Structure formats: structure tokens, C-alpha cells
Amino acid sequence: MSMDFSKFEVVFKSKIKGKRLPGKSRHDGNLGHWIEKKFGVKSNAIPGADLDGYEIKSGGQKGSFGD
Numbered sequence: 001m002s003m004d005f006s007k008f009e010v011v012f013k014s015k016i017k018g019k020r021l022p023g024k025s026r027h028d029g030n031l032g033h034w035i036e037k038k039f040g041v042k043s044n045a046i047p048g049a050d051l052d053g054y055e056i057k058s059g060g061q062k063g064s065f066g067d
Contacts, residue, residue: 015038016038031058036056041056
């Protein structure tokens with residue numbers, strides 16, 4: 001089964017890639033919350049899917065999409 005990540009790719013390339021995280025990091029989840037906001041997801045610390053069945057994770061300096 002092939003997964004269609006084109007919607008994620010568009011958001012990543014237009015709103016995240018090459019952009020700087022605004023301000024100083026106030027907490028460990030700041031990067032993850034910023035990424036969630038770029039995808040139009042309300043910031044949360046709840047495990048589980050955020051968008052279309054996928055959990056949006058920052059993984060530190062690198063962003064990733066966990067399922």
C-alpha cells in the first residue's frame with residue numbers, strides 16, 4: 001500500500017524547511033508545537049495521531065512524522 005504524503009510535503013516545503021524557530025525555546029516541546037501550528041494542528045502533548053492518522057513529531061533538530 002502506497003502512502004500519499006504530498007500534502008505533508010507541500011506544508012513542509014512552504015512553511016517549515018529553511019525557516020527559523022521564532023524566539024528562544026521556552027520548553028522542550030517548543031519546536032514540536034511550532035511544527036504542529038504550521039500544519040494547522042492545535043498544540044498538544046497528547047500521544048496519538050495529530051493529522052490524517054499521523055503523529056507530528058519534532059525529534060529534536062530533525063522533524064519526522066511518526067504513525
